[in-house]
Amino acid sequence: MILKAYRIMADHTPICADCGELCGKACCHGDKEHGMMLFPEEASRIWHDPHFRIEKRDMCGESVWFAVCDGHCDRKTRPLSCRIYPFVLRDGAVVFDDRARRICPLGDHGVDEYYDPRFLEAVRKTLASYQKHYPRFFAAWQRALAEYDKFFR
Numbered sequence: 001m002i003l004k005a006y007r008i009m010a011d012h013t014p015i016c017a018d019c020g021e022l023c024g025k026a027c028c029h030g031d032k033e034h035g036m037m038l039f040p041e042e043a044s045r046i047w048h049d050p051h052f053r054i055e056k057r058d059m060c061g062e063s064v065w066f067a068v069c070d071g072h073c074d075r076k077t078r079p080l081s082c083r084i085y086p087f088v089l090r091d092g093a094v095v096f097d098d099r100a101r102r103i104c105p106l107g108d109h110g111v112d113e114y115y116d117p118r119f120l121e122a123v124r125k126t127l128a129s130y131q132k133h134y135p136r137f138f139a140a141w142q143r144a145l146a147e148y149d150k151f152f153r
Contacts, residue, residue, distance in 0.1 A: 009122050
């Protein structure tokens with residue numbers, strides 16, 4: 001499943017240019033505390049990557065793996081959460097993840113028309129597939145997102 005997700009996402013990016021030039025690649029600056037949630041089947045793929053520390057965390061009652069990065073990974077081996085960043089799936093629609101607003105300039109109001117529709121469709125297709133194949137994981141992720149939403153709405 002994870003390899004299929006990587007293939008779907010391929011080299012798609014949120015905009016048709018290198019969005020990292022807008023913010024100095026802010027989303028790729030790792031530290032000792034923050035991490036990206038790993039999707040099912042993914043931890044074993046990056047377990048031995050020296051750029052990630054893999055740890056178990058609780059996500060709304062579900063135990064999930066997180067990758068805490070050092071800020072220097074091979075783009076081809078980055079986790080799915082990094083590949084879909086800064087978007088999530090809500091009610092079947094791909095939307096900007098409010099948690100990213102402090103980091104990602106793509107969340108500024110009025111730039112929606114610049115998002116690459118191929119990227120958005122790849123995110124939708126990838127996450128819909130996870131929703132179908134891993135409903136328990138996906139439901140816990142949606143609950144976690146809903147908890148975060150309370151702070152942004």
